[in-house]
Amino acid sequence: MARAVAVPPPRSGRVRGEAGRRGKRPRRRGSRSARIGLYAFLVTAALFFLLPLYVMVVTSLKPMEEIRQGGIFALPHALTLAPWRQAWSGVCTGAACEGVRTGFWNSVAIAVPSTVLAILLGAVNGYALSFWRPRGAGVLFAVLLAGAFLPVQVMIYPLVRVMALAGLFGSLPAIVLVHLVFGMPVMTLLFRNYYAGVPHELFQAARIDGGGFWRIFLQVMLPLSLPVIVVAAIMQVTGVWNDYILGLVFAGRDNLPMTVQLNNVINTTTGIRLYNVNMAATILTALLPLALYFLSGRWFVRGIAAGAVKG
Template sequence: MNGPALQRVAPADVETLSRPRSTAGAAKRKRRWSPARLGIYAFLVSAALFFLLPLYIMLVTSVKPMDEIRAGNIFAFPLQFTLEPWRQAWSQVCTGAACEGVKAGFWNSVAITVPSTIIPILLGAINGYALSFWRPRGAGMLFAVLLAGAFIPVQVMIYPLVRLLATAGVFGSLPSIVIVHLIFGMPMMTLLFRNYYASVPHELFQAARIDGGGFWRIFLQVMLPMSTPMIVVAAIMQVTGVWNDYILGLVFAGRDHLPMTVQLNNVINTTTGVRQYNVNMAATILTAAVPLAVYFISGRWFVRGIAAGAVKG
């Protein structure tokens, strides 16, 4: 009896169960092309074009000869592809009195960015670790001062720092610009790592203390290996800020250590000779290449670190 009954019911059940699935599929397709979704896609495409169009113009202009650029169609692909503007921008264009290209500025920016990234991240990690787990006397006041320092405009502190570094005898040198970036990067690095360590379970720190770990051992063997996402976030922020900086490099670096951004400004604003737009665009792309490469290579870690540091704090 059960066999025939099941045979009679099975087709009806199949038909009944198939209706909700087809209805759900139609509703899903309808939702996929809803006006709200189309509006979101339109906004995203518009935003992408807004940022990509200038980059496209710079790229196509940098590989055109000047005759094509003077024709006036900046959106057209190059009829005669050339990399000569890139070679001139790197090694021949005048950045002031010297005509050695932006190559010297690139290596100056590397010499400035590397210590100005490593030292603030290391000190910010130590500060955030101490403020999160050890809580020394006056930790709240110290954190408030550091947090306030993160929002002080750079321009307000330029003159006092010039007087201070000149008195110390290091103004206009490589240590001078590194110290300045260390001062302005420390508050934000401390804030990032303090918020990140605040999301770490306190029981982990207590277990390390019970096992006999001291301040530095817990930091180096427990906390620092767990901080890779936040280290990447801090590195991206610091590299981007230091590499793209103009005013601090102009004031504190001195003539022998001018960063790439300052030399790019000298290239663009030169008033002698014929303005070479293709060389200017190539120099601009070369200057922006390092921050873009850092972000695209480690963008996934950047999102992870931001999400991890936003849990508490």
């Protein structure tokens, strides 16, 4: 009979070590160079955007005597907030010398209804196109999508004629309605693509439980839409707040937004040009969109990751 020969077990530590050495790949030199190049690009891009903001801030905190001495990048020696106070409540924006605060409240009165109505209608449109799909939904969605790519300047004259015939030209409802029309395609696209990622079984279960169009929308879909609502709000508020040409044409003299008043401040040709006041007025005009972005940036990224801009 053959005698059984005991075979010693392999040394696991040695085998693992050899496997580990075989599995290790040499670190590529190009990866380090690529990382350095990436960081260099990011730092350059950050400086490109932050350097003008830095110049604006330090200039707005300097008196005019210090500005005339040069040194655009130098920190203020005699820090003052007088340019900010003058820009807010004392600088002339045309014939009136009430600062940009009037334009600020006009912009708030324009942006709030333009944003709320656009989000509500865009959510309803996206919900209907995603789940109910009425007859001609594809054609309607194509028309709305095409409207997102039409230049604003092409539609100004027809809208002026329509608003004049309706008796709304030069009023607050006119500018709100115009922003609502131009914001509707993008809002519908955002909500339609977001709802396309919601499981259809959830909608079918709500239908089995007896839910109708509005009940399912208000109790099921709308509570799930917080990320995309934040994305839509940031986009709409930023677009409405930064608008100049539509506010200049449709708002009328009593409802001019902050951007129009800022243009009147900076492009004035009478008196001494106050660079510190101009910079303070510019920062005040851009302050709300910047604050909105920084305060809700986390929700903005979450909304994009959830599929808000995916096709």
